[in-house]
Amino acid sequence: MRRRIHAFSAVLALLFVAVFWISTVVSELFLSAAAVAQVKxxxxxxLLGFVPVMMLTGASGFALGGKGRHPLLLAKRRRMSFIVANGLFVLAPAAVFLSIRAQAGSFDSVFYSVxxxxxxxxxxxxxxxxxxxxxGIRLGRRRI
Known part of the structure; x- marks a missing residue:
């Protein structure tokens, strides 16, 4: 059951990020400023749904991996540290900042830099x- 929860939450996290990214690009390239503001x-x-999904993914991953030392597991842990830091210190604050700026109609160089x-x-x-x-799929096949 833990494997299924981890797999589902990981795919859901990937989908969240993909939808955020694609909707941003599409709105910026093809839609109005009002639509960009709505997307932001x-x-x-x-984020209120995405953050718990990421937490569940990390927690279930650590529960599955335990103190394992398999090279794939170690690589996943290293990447997860970067994913979390990137999300907490760049993506979440940027999303809130951009939403506030877009709602105010401030589409300036600061907005586009962020x-x-x-x-x-x-x-x-x-x-x-x-x-x-x-x-994770490779590890699952090995049944570590």
């Missing part, structure tokens, strides 16, 4: 979460 507001509110940082950090987390899912 939706992302800020979606937007670029958020997109880069989001792309990094997408890749790292994807690698963790790949390695």
């Amino acid at each position: 507001l939706a992302i800020a509110y979606a 937007q670029a940082l958020e997109l880069a950090a989001g792309a990094a987390n997408l890749g790292l979460i994807g690698l963790n899912i790949r390695d």
Whole structure:
């Protein structure tokens, strides 16, 4: 059961980040400023669901991995540290900041600088979460 919970929460976390990233890019490139503001507001509110999903993913992963020393497990732990730090110190604050700025109609160089940082950090987390899912599947096959 723990494996299923971990797998489900990891895929859900990946989907959250992917939807955030894609909706940001699509709204910025093809939609109005009002639509961008709505997307930013939706992302800020979606953090209320995303953060618990990430916590569940991490907690269930640590419960499954225990004190294991398998190289894939160690790689997942290293990546998870970066994913968490990136989420807590870059992505979540940027999402709230961008939402506030977008609601105020402040689409200036500061907004777009933070937007670029958020997109880069989001792309990094997408890749790292994807690698963790790949390695989790490999570990599951080995039944560690």
